[in-house]
Every structure is written in structure tokens, then in C-alpha cells.
Amino acid sequence: MTMRAIDQKLMRDLWQMKSQALAIALVVMCGVGTYVMFITAQNALRSTQDIYYRDYRFAQVFASLKRAPESLRARIQSLPGVDQVQTRVVAQARLDMPDFNEPVSALMVSDSGRHGLNALHLREGRLPVRADEVVVSTPFAKAHGLQTGGNFDVILNGRRQKLTLAGTALSPEFIQQMRPGSVFPDYKRYGVMWMERQALGNACDMQGAFNDLALSLRAGADVESVIDRIDELLDHYGGQGAYTRHDQRSNRFLNQELTQLGTLASLFPVLFMGIAAFLLNVVIGRMVAMQREQIAMLKAFGYGNIEVLWHYLKMVSVITGLGVAGGIGLGVWLGRQLSGIYMEFYNFPYLQFTLQPGTVLEAAAISLTAAGAGTVLAVWRAAALRPAEAMRPEMPASYRETGLEKLGVKRWLSQPARMIARNIRRHALKSLLSMLGIAMACGIILTGLFQRDTVGYMVNVHFGMAQREDISVTFTEPTAARVRFDLQSLPGVRHVEVFRLVPVQLRHGHLSYRTGIRGVEPGGDIQRLLDAELRQVDMPDEGLLLTDFLAKILDVKVGDKVRVEILEGSRPVREATVSGLVREYTGVSGYMELAALNRFMHEGPTLSGAYLSVEGGQLPQIYTRIKGMPRIAGVAERMQEIRNFNRMMNETMLFFTYIATVFSIIIAFGVIYNSARIALTERGRELASLRVLGFTRAEIAYILLGELGILTLLAIPFGLWLGEWMCYYIAHTMQNDLFRVPVVLTPGTYAFAATVVLVSAIISGLAVRRRIDQLDLIAVLKAAE
Amino acid sequence: MTDSEQDAGARRIFEARGLTKIYRMGEVEVHALRGVDVDLYAGEFVVLLGPSGSGKSTLLNILGGLDTPSGGTVRYAGRELILNDDTRMTQYRRTHVGFVFQFYNLIPSLTARENVALVTEIAVNPMTPEEALARVGLESRLDHFPAQMSGGEQQRVAIARAVAKRPQVLLCDEPTGALDAQTGVRVLDVLARVNRELGTTTVVITHNAVIAAMADRVVYFGDGQVVRIEKNAEKKSAMDLHW
Structure with missing residues (x-):
């Protein structure tokens, strides 16, 4: 089959404009790629979560208590709405890992078999059968290089016991395995393990009893009333308040993360696709407008408007289609990478990755519509002219003096400078659109980079100004204050600050939040509370300080009273006055003066843990000594926390930061290169005329590139402003009770964004300069247009 | 009158010897010039007459430093032109040559005055833009943009722009070509006046034989060669031309 002549023309035109077409296709590719990447990753993680929860029967209601007889189970089972009930034994344990000196702690959970709630997904080995067998979470096993059949010592309920590894597993209940009080996992120092129920019960003096509860609900059950009934039942047994899956720690973390990802998944693609679509529209519009004479010629030959339009739509579709195809491929690949990272991070047993046809269609539809609209408008304008008219040289466009010149600036401007000024003025809309395009490209570079700056800043504030301890220790249970002197007397310990941590439910009106109140020593040097300006907050003698975001959640201001439902001991309910707010970027909690909290709790001087600052190089000795102190449940090292934090950030957030940066650089280049190329085509004739008049190449390059330069220079501050605004928007949409991301943009980041745009402009300028040097003077002058 | 007789009366500005120009259009070679010898003298008004494709524009472009010949030499004011050196040719065009084109090639974003200033700002000894525009009868249109002027007026601006630098030759x-007869006559009248008053050697390409009557000499072109050269015993005024 031979190709029709008009299609031959299509192919040749495309080949002629290959570098421009490529630049446009790249922009489309980045837009579509981001879109597909985020949407597919988001879908994959959501559906993986759903299927995992369903297949492994993740419970819907949870409760912890001091101790209750197993006989209570039947009464719980008979509550209306309750489906499956799982009573469990859960205990904190300390581990003595071979070849690892630092203290390691673990959460020991009784296993409920293959068919119970919160079933385990075994990765290796089998479920525990014998009393000395244990299944450990896969990431913990990996971190320590544990093999099935291997042994390690555990100190459970003050007794040392040797355990054998029966297998490794993942659980829907512990997708996120984090030490209480920490917001990032540390698999080397904290793990979850499962033992046979009876064996764990014996070890913890829980024979015929349980201290933890998980249950599932029948369809249509009234969750609130189930929770109230359970709280009533557990009241006598030291219940700490039942809560739903929504407040379950691992699930909440996961949901927050997925929601954040969802926010990015809706924000970034909209941003990138929007910008790509805008650029596509502008660039295609101008490109087709350049074909005015050819359109007239086609019409003169007898082609109809529709055929002409179709011809150009095909041309544009090829370019856009290339970008879309590339973008989908790239997006799927990146989506897989991103989901893979998250899968690893969340310890999903598998990943449900599918590319939804809808996503592909959406991306293609958005791109083709944007390109099509630009084409239709441009072709319509050209085709509206009668052929003879369109083939005559275009009337000189009308120009006026610019306002600036009228003000008297004119006498300072050379003729070329006036040409630049008037061109920008004459094609105000076109100039504005080019500028806007460059500004957007500049802006999205910031959105890509600001997270990196922010993470650095958060680490500085959190670990440098607020949490300045070398290690923190937590006690197995509230402990008399004299323990402080035991810690102080450890060799190598420079300074000790203690704290009391009380789990509470805070209520204000119908709003409530489950968290802890931390009693801290006033004027502390290790742990400091900071206000919004990061100045140390003076701890009031009475009253409660709240994280500012928690005050927002509870809708309280300084001076308001909140109801404090204490979730330990006899679970008293009290009232406290909010006497100030503190700024924190991770987590939310309440703070009181240590003695005030002890008074509030009607208890003597009692502590939950301590912060230690230690002499350099003394940590190993201190660890050895602490290992011998049975009251200490866990130890966290600040440097390790910083490393964990950075690792988590690097693994998740910074992946797309990198992608976004690369994409925005491509977009910046695509926009500027095309603007320059189109400007050259539009003004080639004028520039050739100047060459004939004796202007040098450098002089005419100045006129063309000067305009581009001015637009770029104007676009950069605007783009930085736009980018800053986008960063605030992203930070605002992403804030939640686990993380508040401050917008921090370092001068270096601004400089980087500006430099990327400038370098793109310079490279584009050089590429176009080469073409200016090759201008065919005679041909340009001979042709009418 | 022979060449030697001309020599006695006027200086030779251009001496073109054995000029050939071959365009390669894919597989085909087009011989635009097939060995052209021609001399142009200071102050004369020459019309190059011939059908399209006869090579006259190619000759003009080579003389003006816009194009390079495939063979032969051009001497300008006694010195050989190095036609393939872009920097020198730019300098040559900037200082010595004025161009006027069929489609004016004005810069639409500049006023009449500024279009002329564009050239006077880079020239060595120019007249003022106002003087140049007065010479073409546009002293009242100084601050008009191209879009606000008729085709004839635009072409007169182009002429003013070409002569403002006091070039040796006006090509x-x-x-x-793009004007009606009445307007065309006015433009030609302006060219004749510039030639007379400034003594600029003026070369006009046309395929309109009527225009030949206003020239000092007429060079007839055909098939890439000079067919013959005629000298008008009596020049007509442009205003007396009709077509």
C-alpha cells in the first residue's frame, strides 16, 4: 500500500521537527509518567492492604487489660454484634541476641493459629508448637540474620529463657513494627514475636487468663456500643479502653502513609499533567500557527477544512501519542519501583499490582485533549482565511510603543532593545504563556526539592533542639523515683532527666484523641519543649501543654479545659486546663510538669523512663550494665533514631523527590527549548533581514535570545513564588497527627531551581543559536512568508 | 560606448569575472550563472532585465555578499571580495551595500524612524533617520509603524533604511514587484532621486521592460548569462513610465 501524499507530508514534517517533537513528547511523557506512577502505586498498595486484611482476618476491635480470666471470653462472645473473639497474652520482653551488645526489646504475642484473627503469614518454618518455640517477624529475623532452628535468650517476666526459632512470619496487625513512642521502625532493636498461647501464658503467670483482646464484628454491628460494653466488662480487670481498627497503631500508620501517598498521587499528577497539558496546548498551537501558508496551500488544492484539521490532528497525535506511550511505560515501571519500596517498607507479604485500563485511558485522554484543543484553535484560525489571502505575505502586525518607553525610558534603548520590548508587549499573551510555562517548570523543581530540605530541618529541630539525649530508657512499669539515682550512678552517665508517661484519652466536647501525657522535669536540658518560634517553653507549675496540632484536633485554645480519661490503673477521669502549646513535627502529645503529673495521678514520685546523656565512647559499657537491670524494658539511641528516620525518608519520600526533580528539569528544558525554536521560526524572516542589513550573528542572536532571556529572568522569581506556594499547599494537605511537614526551603534550593531554569535556557539558546547561524538569508527574503 | 570609454568617465565599482553558480537540488544541478562578466560604475543607474530564473537575482546576491559563487571573482572598489568569510561579508554589507527587497522586510515592531535608526546606529558615517526619510518624502510619517503605512510607503522606508548609511551601492x-503601477512609479522616482542626489550606484532587478527606460545602462539576462548590455542615450524620468 502506498502512502497518500498528504501522509507523506505528515511523516516528513514530523521528521523535520524531530527535535521539537521530541521535546514535546518528553514533557508529555513526564506528565503521564508521574500520573501513572502515583495512581498505580496508590491502587496497588490500597488493594494489597484490603486483600491482606481480608485473607488474614485482621481484627476490628482491640483492647488491652491487666488480667482477666479466660471465662470472660464467653461473655464477650455473647455481646450483640461480636463475631469472632480472640483472647491473647501479650508481653514486653528483653532479648539477649548473640553478637549484638545493645539492648533489644520485643513484643511477645500469643499465637492464635491458622484460622484465628490476625493470622500469621509464614515466610519460613512453621507455627510454634513446643513451649520453647517462637516465630519472629521476618524483618527482625533478617536484621539479625536468624535462621530457623537457631536460638536466642529472652528475659520474660524477669526470667531468662532460651527460645528456638520455629519460623518467621508477617502479620496484618504489625505491618508497621515500631517501638511505642517511636515513629519509625528499628528492626535491629525492636521486634514482634509469637509464642504458643499456653507457653507464653505460663511464662507471664497468665495461666487460664488473658491480658489482650481482639475481635471481629458482624456486618451492621454498632461499633460504639460494642466498645462501650467491652469497656464495662473489662473495667474490673484493668482494661485500658477498647479501640477500633481505626486507632490500631500499625493500621493507623499505614493509613496515614497511604493517605499521604494518595494526596501526592492526586496532587503531583494534577500538577505535572496540568503543566504538561498547558505546555502541549501552547506549543502545539504555535507550531500549527506557523503552518499557515501550508494550510492555505492545502485548501487551494481542494482539501476541506475538516481534512486539513484531521491532517494536523494526526501530526499532533503522533507526537502526543509517543509521549503517552513512553509515559505509560515509564509510569508502570516507576509505579512498580515505588510500590516495591513500600511493600518492603510495610512488610506486605505480596503486592497486588495491576495497571488499570482506566488510568491509561485517563492519561491518554487528558494529553490528547490538551493537544487537540491547541491544534483545533490554531488550525481554525488559519483555515478561516481564504487561501489566496493566507498565501499573501501577512500584513505587518501592528505594534505600539510600550508604556515604559512613553515614560521616557526609550532614549536609553537601542533599536534591538526596542524590538525586544515591543515584541513582548505586542505578543503579550504569548509572552505571558511562555513565561508562565517557564515559571511552572521552575516551581515544580521546588516541590520536588523542598521535602529534602524539610527532612533535614525536621531532624535538626527534633533531634538537635528538642530530643537531645544520647539514649532513652523506658521501664517495664511505673517505677519509684529513686531509680534515677541508679541510672545516675552508672559509669559514663553524664546527666539524667526522668519522665512519667501516662496513656490517656483526651476529650473536648465531642472531639477526642488517644495519646499520652508526658511529665517532664522543668527547665530540662535534654528534653526541651519548643514553641512555634522554636524557643524553649517554660513549663508551668500546673496545667497541660499540648502539641499545637493536637489543640487543633481537639479544637481547644489556651485556657480551655479538657477531660482527661486516664487509661491505666483505676482509669480515673479528671479535668485539666490547657496552659500552653508546643511545636512538634512528629506525633502529638500532652505535657505536664513531672510533679504536677504525679499529683494529678494521685501518686507519689513515679517515673516511666529516663533520658541519659553519656560520655563519649561509654555506650557499650552502659548497655552491658542496663542489660542487667530487669526493670528496663527498652532502650533507644538517639543517633540510631536519626538513622532510622533518615532511612525511612530516603526509602519512601525521597524516591519521588528524585523523580519529581528529574521530571521537572525535563519539563523546564522542554518548555524553554520549544519557546526558543518557535520564536526562531516565527521571526526567522525578520532576523534574516537584519543579517542582510549588516547585523552580525551575535547581534541578531541578542534580539531573539534577549527576549527569551528576559522572559526567563521574569519567570524565575515568579516561578519560585509559585513553587513556594505549591510547597505550602502540599505541606498543608499532608499534615496529620503523625507528621507535620514544615515548609523549609534553603537558599541553595532556590538557587538550584533558578540554575536549572537558567541552564535549560542557555542550552536551548545555544541550540537555537546554531540554527540562527545557519539561517538561509536568500531563501528567507525570497519567500513571501 | 565601450568599457574603456566608461573608464575615462567613471570609476569601476564592481568587476565580476567568470562568475558561475551551480545549485545542487538533490540529483540535479542547476546552473544559475554560467560565466558572467560584468562591470558596474560609480554613480550609474543600472537595470538588470530578464525572465525569472535567468540568474539576475543570483548575481545581485553575490554582489551584495549574500551568496557565494561556485566560480569566478568579484572585485569591489579595486579589491577582491572574500565572499566565503561571513564576518567580512557582514562588515561589507554593514558599510557599503544597501538592499531593497520586493517585500520591504521592515521590522514590524519598529517605527519608520526606528527602522532607519536600526541601520544608522551601526553605520560609520550615516545621515540622520529624519534626513533619510525626508529624502524619500516620508518626513511626516516618522513615527508610524509598518502596519500603519501603505505598501508604497513601506517600500520608501526600506529605501530610506538602505541609503541612510550612505552606501556605495544600492541593490x-x-x-x-509587490506594488501597483502608480505606487511603483513613485518608488522608482525616489530611487532615481537618491541616485542623482547621493551618487549611489543603483542596481535594479526587474522583469518589467518598461523600467529599463529610466536606466543609464540595461543589462539583459538570459539563461544564466549576460545576453547584451545597452546604454540609453536618453534616460526617461520615472514619472513618465507607464505599465
């Missing part, structure tokens, strides 16, 4: 390629 005009179909200057009336």
Missing part, C-alpha cells in the same frame, strides 16, 4: 530586487 534593489524587484522593488516594485
Whole structure:
């Protein structure tokens, strides 16, 4: 089959404009790629979560208590709405890992078999059968290089016991395995393990009893009333308040993360696709407008408007289609990478990755519509002219003096400078659109980079100004204050600050939040509370300080009273006055003066843990000594926390930061290169005329590139402003009770964004300069247009 | 009158010897010039007459430093032109040559005055833009933009722009090609006046034989060669031309 002549023309035109077409296709590719990447990753993680929860029967209601007889189970089972009930034994344990000196702690959970709630997904080995067998979470096993059949010592309920590894597993209940009080996992120092129920019960003096509860609900059950009934039942047994899956720690973390990802998944693609679509529209519009004479010629030959339009739509579709195809491929690949990272991070047993046809269609539809609209408008304008008219040289466009010149600036401007000024003025809309395009490209570079700056800043504030301890220790249970002197007397310990941590439910009106109140020593040097300006907050003698975001959640201001439902001991309910707010970027909690909290709790001087600052190089000795102190449940090292934090950030957030940066650089280049190329085509004739008049190449390059330069220079501050605004928007949409991301943009980041745009402009300028040097003077002058 | 007789009366500005120009259009070679020898003298008004494709524009472009010949030499004011050196040719065009084109090639974003200033700002000894525009009868249109002027007026601006630098030669390629007869005559009258008053050697390309009557000499072109050269015993005034 031979190709029709008009299609031959299509192919040749495309080949002629290959570098421009490529630049446009790249922009489309980045837009579509981001879109597909985020949407597919988001879908994959959501559906993986759903299927995992369903297949492994993740419970819907949870409760912890001091101790209750197993006989209570039947009464719980008979509550209306309750489906499956799982009573469990859960205990904190300390581990003595071979070849690892630092203290390691673990959460020991009784296993409920293959068919119970919160079933385990075994990765290796089998479920525990014998009393000395244990299944450990896969990431913990990996971190320590544990093999099935291997042994390690555990100190459970003050007794040392040797355990054998029966297998490794993942659980829907512990997708996120984090030490209480920490917001990032540390698999080397904290793990979850499962033992046979009876064996764990014996070890913890829980024979015929349980201290933890998980249950599932029948369809249509009234969750609130189930929770109230359970709280009533557990009241006598030291219940700490039942809560739903929504407040379950691992699930909440996961949901927050997925929601954040969802926010990015809706924000970034909209941003990138929007910008790509805008650029596509502008660039295609101008490109087709350049074909005015050819359109007239086609019409003169007898082609109809529709055929002409179709011809150009095909041309544009090829370019856009290339970008879309590339973008989908790239997006799927990146989506897989991103989901893979998250899968690893969340310890999903598998990943449900599918590319939804809808996503592909959406991306293609958005791109083709944007390109099509630009084409239709441009072709319509050209085709509206009668052929003879369109083939005559275009009337000189009308120009006026610019306002600036009228003000008297004119006498300072050379003729070329006036040409630049008037061109920008004459094609105000076109100039504005080019500028806007460059500004957007500049802006999205910031959105890509600001997270990196922010993470650095958060680490500085959190670990440098607020949490300045070398290690923190937590006690197995509230402990008399004299323990402080035991810690102080450890060799190598420079300074000790203690704290009391009380789990509470805070209520204000119908709003409530489950968290802890931390009693801290006033004027502390290790742990400091900071206000919004990061100045140390003076701890009031009475009253409660709240994280500012928690005050927002509870809708309280300084001076308001909140109801404090204490979730330990006899679970008293009290009232406290909010006497100030503190700024924190991770987590939310309440703070009181240590003695005030002890008074509030009607208890003597009692502590939950301590912060230690230690002499350099003394940590190993201190660890050895602490290992011998049975009251200490866990130890966290600040440097390790910083490393964990950075690792988590690097693994998740910074992946797309990198992608976004690369994409925005491509977009910046695509926009500027095309603007320059189109400007050259539009003004080639004028520039050739100047060459004939004796202007040098450098002089005419100045006129063309000067305009581009001015637009770029104007676009950069605007783009930085736009980018800053986008960063605030992203930070605002992403804030939640686990993380508040401050917008921090370092001068270096601004400089980087500006430099990327400038370098793109310079490279584009050089590429176009080469073409200016090759201008065919005679041909340009001979042709009418 | 022979060449030697001309020598006695006027200086030779251009001496073109054995000029050939071959365009390669894919597989085909087009011989635009097939060995052209021609001399142009200071102050004369020459019309190059011939059908399209006869090579006259190619000759003009080579003389003006816009194009390079495939063979032969051009001497300008006694010195050989190095036609393939872009920097020198830019300098040559900037200082010595004025161009007028069929489609004016004005810069639409600049006023009449500024279009002329564009050249006077880079010239060595120019007249003022106002003087140049007065010479073409546009002293009242100084601050008009191209879009606000008729085709004839635009072409007169182009002429003013070409002569403002006081070039030795003025090369005009179909200057009336896009104009109606009445306007064309006015433009030609301006060219004749510039030639007379400034003594600028003026070369006009046309395929309109009527225009030949206003020239000092007429060079007939055909098939890439000079067919013959005629000298008008009596020049007509542009205003007396009709077509």
C-alpha cells in the first residue's frame, strides 16, 4: 500500500521537527509518567492492604487489660454484634541476641493459629508448637540474620529463657513494627514475636487468663456500643479502653502513609499533567500557527477544512501519542519501583499490582485533549482565511510603543532593545504563556526539592533542639523515683532527666484523641519543649501543654479545659486546663510538669523512663550494665533514631523527590527549548533581514535570545513564588497527627531551581543559536512568508 | 560606448569575472550563472532585465555578499571580495551595500524612524533617520509603524533604511514587484532621486521592460548569462513610465 501524499507530508514534517517533537513528547511523557506512577502505586498498595486484611482476618476491635480470666471470653462472645473473639497474652520482653551488645526489646504475642484473627503469614518454618518455640517477624529475623532452628535468650517476666526459632512470619496487625513512642521502625532493636498461647501464658503467670483482646464484628454491628460494653466488662480487670481498627497503631500508620501517598498521587499528577497539558496546548498551537501558508496551500488544492484539521490532528497525535506511550511505560515501571519500596517498607507479604485500563485511558485522554484543543484553535484560525489571502505575505502586525518607553525610558534603548520590548508587549499573551510555562517548570523543581530540605530541618529541630539525649530508657512499669539515682550512678552517665508517661484519652466536647501525657522535669536540658518560634517553653507549675496540632484536633485554645480519661490503673477521669502549646513535627502529645503529673495521678514520685546523656565512647559499657537491670524494658539511641528516620525518608519520600526533580528539569528544558525554536521560526524572516542589513550573528542572536532571556529572568522569581506556594499547599494537605511537614526551603534550593531554569535556557539558546547561524538569508527574503 | 570609454568617465565599482553558480537540488544541478562578466560604475543607474530564473537575482546576491559563487571573482572598489568569510561579508554589507527587497522586510515592531535608526546606529558615517526619510518624502510619517503605512510607503522606508548609511551601492530586487503601477512609479522616482542626489550606484532587478527606460545602462539576462548590455542615450524620468 502506498502512502497518500498528504501522509507523506505528515511523516516528513514530523521528521523535520524531530527535535521539537521530541521535546514535546518528553514533557508529555513526564506528565503521564508521574500520573501513572502515583495512581498505580496508590491502587496497588490500597488493594494489597484490603486483600491482606481480608485473607488474614485482621481484627476490628482491640483492647488491652491487666488480667482477666479466660471465662470472660464467653461473655464477650455473647455481646450483640461480636463475631469472632480472640483472647491473647501479650508481653514486653528483653532479648539477649548473640553478637549484638545493645539492648533489644520485643513484643511477645500469643499465637492464635491458622484460622484465628490476625493470622500469621509464614515466610519460613512453621507455627510454634513446643513451649520453647517462637516465630519472629521476618524483618527482625533478617536484621539479625536468624535462621530457623537457631536460638536466642529472652528475659520474660524477669526470667531468662532460651527460645528456638520455629519460623518467621508477617502479620496484618504489625505491618508497621515500631517501638511505642517511636515513629519509625528499628528492626535491629525492636521486634514482634509469637509464642504458643499456653507457653507464653505460663511464662507471664497468665495461666487460664488473658491480658489482650481482639475481635471481629458482624456486618451492621454498632461499633460504639460494642466498645462501650467491652469497656464495662473489662473495667474490673484493668482494661485500658477498647479501640477500633481505626486507632490500631500499625493500621493507623499505614493509613496515614497511604493517605499521604494518595494526596501526592492526586496532587503531583494534577500538577505535572496540568503543566504538561498547558505546555502541549501552547506549543502545539504555535507550531500549527506557523503552518499557515501550508494550510492555505492545502485548501487551494481542494482539501476541506475538516481534512486539513484531521491532517494536523494526526501530526499532533503522533507526537502526543509517543509521549503517552513512553509515559505509560515509564509510569508502570516507576509505579512498580515505588510500590516495591513500600511493600518492603510495610512488610506486605505480596503486592497486588495491576495497571488499570482506566488510568491509561485517563492519561491518554487528558494529553490528547490538551493537544487537540491547541491544534483545533490554531488550525481554525488559519483555515478561516481564504487561501489566496493566507498565501499573501501577512500584513505587518501592528505594534505600539510600550508604556515604559512613553515614560521616557526609550532614549536609553537601542533599536534591538526596542524590538525586544515591543515584541513582548505586542505578543503579550504569548509572552505571558511562555513565561508562565517557564515559571511552572521552575516551581515544580521546588516541590520536588523542598521535602529534602524539610527532612533535614525536621531532624535538626527534633533531634538537635528538642530530643537531645544520647539514649532513652523506658521501664517495664511505673517505677519509684529513686531509680534515677541508679541510672545516675552508672559509669559514663553524664546527666539524667526522668519522665512519667501516662496513656490517656483526651476529650473536648465531642472531639477526642488517644495519646499520652508526658511529665517532664522543668527547665530540662535534654528534653526541651519548643514553641512555634522554636524557643524553649517554660513549663508551668500546673496545667497541660499540648502539641499545637493536637489543640487543633481537639479544637481547644489556651485556657480551655479538657477531660482527661486516664487509661491505666483505676482509669480515673479528671479535668485539666490547657496552659500552653508546643511545636512538634512528629506525633502529638500532652505535657505536664513531672510533679504536677504525679499529683494529678494521685501518686507519689513515679517515673516511666529516663533520658541519659553519656560520655563519649561509654555506650557499650552502659548497655552491658542496663542489660542487667530487669526493670528496663527498652532502650533507644538517639543517633540510631536519626538513622532510622533518615532511612525511612530516603526509602519512601525521597524516591519521588528524585523523580519529581528529574521530571521537572525535563519539563523546564522542554518548555524553554520549544519557546526558543518557535520564536526562531516565527521571526526567522525578520532576523534574516537584519543579517542582510549588516547585523552580525551575535547581534541578531541578542534580539531573539534577549527576549527569551528576559522572559526567563521574569519567570524565575515568579516561578519560585509559585513553587513556594505549591510547597505550602502540599505541606498543608499532608499534615496529620503523625507528621507535620514544615515548609523549609534553603537558599541553595532556590538557587538550584533558578540554575536549572537558567541552564535549560542557555542550552536551548545555544541550540537555537546554531540554527540562527545557519539561517538561509536568500531563501528567507525570497519567500513571501 | 565601450568599457574603456566608461573608464575615462567613471570609476569601476564592481568587476565580476567568470562568475558561475551551480545549485545542487538533490540529483540535479542547476546552473544559475554560467560565466558572467560584468562591470558596474560609480554613480550609474543600472537595470538588470530578464525572465525569472535567468540568474539576475543570483548575481545581485553575490554582489551584495549574500551568496557565494561556485566560480569566478568579484572585485569591489579595486579589491577582491572574500565572499566565503561571513564576518567580512557582514562588515561589507554593514558599510557599503544597501538592499531593497520586493517585500520591504521592515521590522514590524519598529517605527519608520526606528527602522532607519536600526541601520544608522551601526553605520560609520550615516545621515540622520529624519534626513533619510525626508529624502524619500516620508518626513511626516516618522513615527508610524509598518502596519500603519501603505505598501508604497513601506517600500520608501526600506529605501530610506538602505541609503541612510550612505552606501556605495544600492541593490534593489524587484522593488516594485509587490506594488501597483502608480505606487511603483513613485518608488522608482525616489530611487532615481537618491541616485542623482547621493551618487549611489543603483542596481535594479526587474522583469518589467518598461523600467529599463529610466536606466543609464540595461543589462539583459538570459539563461544564466549576460545576453547584451545597452546604454540609453536618453534616460526617461520615472514619472513618465507607464505599465
